[in-house]
Amino acid sequence: MSVAHALRCRDLRKQYGDVVAVDGLSLAVHRGECFGLLGPNGAGKTTTIEILEGLLPPDAGDVEVLGMSWRTNEPELRQRLGVQLQETQLPDKLTVEETVRLFRSFYHQGYAVDELLGMVELEAKRTSWVVKLSGGQKQRLALACALAGKPDVLFLDEPTSGLDPQSRRQLWDLVRRVRDSGGTVLLTTHYMEEAEILCDRVAIVDHGRVIALGTPHELIASLGTVKAVTRHGTLEDVFMGLTGRHLRDE
Amino acid sequence: MSDRPLIQLTLARLREFVREPEALFWAFVFPVVMSVVMAVAFPARGNSPVVIGIAAGAEAAGVRAALAAEPAITVRDVAPGSEQRALREGEVHLIVVPTMPPAYRFDPGRVESRTARLLVDDALKRGAGRTDPWTATEEPQQIPGSRYIDWLIPGLVGLGIMSTSMWGIGFSVAQSRMRKVLKLLVATPMRRRDYLGAQMLARLVFLAPEVAVPVAFGVYVLSMPMRGSVTALVIVSVIGALAFGALGLFVASRARTFEAISGLMNVSMLPMWLLSGVFFSAANFPATVQPVIQALPLTALNDALRAVVLEAVTLRGIQAELWTLMAWGIGSFAVALRIFRWR
Numbered sequence: 316m317s318v319a320h321a322l323r324c325r326d327l328r329k330q331y332g333d334v335v336a337v338d339g340l341s342l343a344v345h346r347g348e349c350f351g352l353l354g355p356n357g358a359g360k361t362t363t364i365e366i367l368e369g370l371l372p373p374d375a376g377d378v379e380v381l382g383m384s385w386r387t388n389e390p391e392l393r394q395r396l397g398v399q400l401q402e403t404q405l406p407d408k409l410t411v412e413e414t415v416r417l418f419r420s421f422y423h424q425g426y427a428v429d430e431l432l433g434m435v436e437l438e439a440k441r442t443s444w445v446v447k448l449s450g451g452q453k454q455r456l457a458l459a460c461a462l463a464g465k466p467d468v469l470f471l472d473e474p475t476s477g478l479d480p481q482s483r484r485q486l487w488d489l490v491r492r493v494r495d496s497g498g499t500v501l502l503t504t505h506y507m508e509e510a511e512i513l514c515d516r517v518a519i520v521d522h523g524r525v526i527a528l529g530t531p532h533e534l535i536a537s538l539g540t541v542k543a544v545t546r547h548g549t550l551e552d553v554f555m556g557l558t559g560r561h562l563r564d565e
Numbered sequence: 566m567s568d569r570p571l572i573q574l575t576l577a578r579l580r581e582f583v584r585e586p587e588a589l590f591w592a593f594v595f596p597v598v599m600s601v602v603m604a605v606a607f608p609a610r611g612n613s614p615v616v617i618g619i620a621a622g623a624e625a626a627g628v629r630a631a632l633a634a635e636p637a638i639t640v641r642d643v644a645p646g647s648e649q650r651a652l653r654e655g656e657v658h659l660i661v662v663p664t665m666p667p668a669y670r671f672d673p674g675r676v677e678s679r680t681a682r683l684l685v686d687d688a689l690k691r692g693a694g695r696t697d698p699w700t701a702t703e704e705p706q707q708i709p710g711s712r713y714i715d716w717l718i719p720g721l722v723g724l725g726i727m728s729t730s731m732w733g734i735g736f737s738v739a740q741s742r743m744r745k746v747l748k749l750l751v752a753t754p755m756r757r758r759d760y761l762g763a764q765m766l767a768r769l770v771f772l773a774p775e776v777a778v779p780v781a782f783g784v785y786v787l788s789m790p791m792r793g794s795v796t797a798l799v800i801v802s803v804i805g806a807l808a809f810g811a812l813g814l815f816v817a818s819r820a821r822t823f824e825a826i827s828g829l830m831n832v833s834m835l836p837m838w839l840l841s842g843v844f845f846s847a848a849n850f851p852a853t854v855q856p857v858i859q860a861l862p863l864t865a866l867n868d869a870l871r872a873v874v875l876e877a878v879t880l881r882g883i884q885a886e887l888w889t890l891m892a893w894g895i896g897s898f899a900v901a902l903r904i905f906r907w908r
Contacts, residue, residue, distance in 0.1 A: 393754035402745045404745065405746065406744075409580055409581065413576075413580065417576075420572075420574075421754045422753070464754070
């Protein structure tokens with residue numbers, strides 16, 4: 316297919332009661348890039364990614380995934396996307412292998428179960444119950460489930476929140492490998508170092524809008540004109556410069 | 566092993582179930598425990614002795630001797646002042662005041678007390694020298710299937726099918742919703758009817774022991790007759806389990822907390838515990854509410870089970886009950902699929 320954009324949305328709006336979660340958000344994600352939505356908790360990242368995943372209908376705005384729309388092409392799109400949600404707890408008493416085999420069964424084509432276990436380095440845990448896994452192992456299992464159908468676009472919502480630094484780095488390696496093999500990745504995070512290390516481009520989201528967009532390098536470089544940087548700048552400084560607030564501690 | 570989604574989803578449900586010991590207990594041990602308790606609490610009719618209390622009085626010794634000659638009577642002394650209590654608690658069925666002629670104290674509203682009155686009166690008059698014009702020949706009959714326990718077991722089987730189908734599906738669905746597994750599943754290409762269908766298929770696999778254990782216990786331990794065909798019993802059970810499985814899906818289709826699902830399950834099952842003829846016949850309720858009672862799925866299931874087990878009725882003879890169950894099943898599944906909350 317010759318569509319240049321893996322994902323595109325225009326003027327998305329979503330409101331819960333009086334709270335405007337997404338307020339006129341527009342994005343375009345290229346094929347083969349790893350794109351990050353960076354922002355504090357409550358910025359509207361999860362709502363945005365769930366709209367793009369076709370799990371939430373927007374109040375207004377258009378969504379285009381792989382050149383198709385959720386309204387008319389849902390079954391086909393589902394075959395070509397992989398989704399990892401922020402709060403899912405996979406069933407405790409299924410084994411790792413059983414869980415992966417279950418998710419693999421939903422896709423017409425994709426990786427073999429053994430391949431998936433190898434990719435996320437859980438072969439040694441294949442007969443363990445999910446409840447016995449560490450946080451990092453659970454996240455890798457969730458990633459294996461999302462990768463089961465060899466997706467063209469992979470959605471990751473806060474894939475490393477709550478993980479120790481070592482598990483986080485292990486997951487970054489996996490995501491980078493998916494991107495390097497030609498897959499498009501859209502992830503949300505509130506860790507600036509994660510966005511810096513992993514993402515080709517980053518959109519900084521606050522109050523349901525994109526307030527800055529570019530490669531991590533461009534965003535950090537733009538700091539130079541905002542304020543004098545005495546040390547090596549980070550995306551945290553970019554967020555501070557734009558909003559006057561810290562990213563992490565709201 | 567087949568990698569079809571319906572089969573994988575069913576396997577997942579079965580694995581979760583067998584890895585949960587409490588669920589196994591409720592499904593298999595509970596019906597047996599219930600049957601044993603009932604067998605002990607309701608022994609076969611006519612075997613229970615008539616217990617007679619003798620108050621203090623001049624003729625007490627003579628009365629005691631006359632009653633001792635009657636094997637069906639057990640005599641017990643009642644202390645003065647505790648007579649009312651002994652009668653109320655059922656410790657004695659009747660109290661004889663040993664005067665001449667004697668007085669009988671009993672509650673004519675109790676069947677055992679009326680029986681006791683006839684036996685005592687007969688024994689005392691015979692002891693006083695009455696001669697009978699003739700003595701009838703007694704031909705005791707044992708009619709299998711006429712005991713309360715025979716009637717009760719099919720009802721317990723029906724109750725078990727309802728409870729395990731509804732709780733089993735309701736809790737698993739509510740839990741998957743709370744843990745956001747449902748939300749993740751609908752983000753995959755999984756077909757929604759496969760998920761709901763797998764929940765019901767998994768129930769069917771465990772149906773066999775759930776029905777077979779209490780029925781076998783009834784037949785081999787409690788000598789319950791099994792008059793109808795096993796095929797008919799299997800078909801009735803399967804249709805019943807599907808109907809209640811679908812009802813379980815419907816009840817669980819929106820609930821987002823354990824409190825909500827427990828409340829909804831109890832509200833939907835309690836009326837059937839009481840009205841559908843599990844422990845006592847549904848015929849005890851007035852005619853005006855009978856149409857409602859007869860339309861309940863558990864009434865239909867219990868009637869069908871009893872007809873097959875106790876009266877050897879064929880499937881043709883219980884088609885009304887089977888249609889009722891299928892209507893509940895199909896209706897509930899269709900509504901559940903429409904209103905189901907996946908996130």
